[in-house]
Amino acid sequence: MRRRSRRKKGEAPENHERWLITYADLITLLMIFFVILYSMSRIDIAKYEVLSQSLQLEFLKSDTILEMGSGITGGLQTAQQPKPAETSEKVDTPDKETLKEQQKKLMEQELQELLKIVQSYIKQNHLETKVFVADTPEGINIRLSDQFLFDLGKADLKTSANPVLGKLASLFEKLDNIISIEGHTDDLPIQSGGTFQDNWGLSAGRSLSVLRYFVDTAKIDPKKFKIAGYADTRPIVPNNSNANRQKNRRVEITVLRNLG
Structure with a gap:
């Protein structure tokens, strides 16, 4: 003869679907993660050009030990090169x-x-x-x-x-x-x-x-x-x-x- 399990008086019934809550939270987090990845993968060309020019300007402002060089790269700026003599003659x-x-x-x-x-x-x-x-x-x-x-x-x-x-x-x-x-x-x-x-x-x-x-x-x-x-x-x-x-x-x- 089976024995029926008896709940104690005042005890809440057991919920067998609690795992769905954890699963839903995980899916939500994954969706947010992929949304963030997708948004980061979209490059604004205009903003990228502004950023690139700003970085170049900052590098060029740095001191250099190379004669007539400029910036961290030590490149020779065209504007600082001595002008040919023929320019003044013209x-x-x-x-x-x-x-x-x-x-x-x-x-x-x-x-x-x-x-x-x-x-x-x-x-x-x-x-x-x-x-x-x-x-x-x-x-x-x-x-x-x-x-x-x-x-x-x-x-x-x-x-x-x-x-x-x-x-x-x-x-x-x-x-x-x-x-x-x-x-x-x-x-x-x-x-x-x-x-x-x-x-x-x-x-x-x-x-x-x-x-x-x-x-x-x-x-x-x-x-x-x-x-x-x-x-x-x-x-x-x-x-x-x-x-x-x-x-x-x-x-x-x-x-x-x-x-x-």
Whole structure:
């Protein structure tokens, strides 16, 4: 015969479903855990970029022992690198070009003033048949006839040449231009027994004599001058008469424009 278990009076009945409470709590906790994991796995790109830049800035602020380095990494910042020299030159180029243009303008004014002074001097001293002046692409060209400069076949300056050369010297010493001195002859051969063997030597000797006046007598800086002798290779008129040959025997002094 079975015995029935008897509950004591006032005792609560036994609950066989209490495990469900523990299970439900566990499931809830697992759900919360996965929700947290899921929320952490979603990356906000914008916030990530801000965070990345902030970290880089903080690293760059740190001191470094590397020369011209910055930050903990010691990297070389582009902004701190010395700028190439050409950068400053490019900035200065407009000013340099302006200055160069001003210098050329001033030089041209001086050349035109020289032209006027020489023209006035020729007219005042009635030298129209002996001295000619013209504005050429190369510069102010002053042509001196050998009539008052030299004796026939010689390269020694006459005393009659001193006033004209002295006037030119007073003008040349104020200029910074290069001055070219060129000797020219006619096509007649040099007589034997003279100082020069041919017209090349005569033309070079005459240009040298004019140069020595400016350098030795007038004391002008020799660096301003250059000379040449062309014999009869550059006539201004055909050598077909005595009058034309006279025109071809000359010394040309050109104050160059120094174009560059």
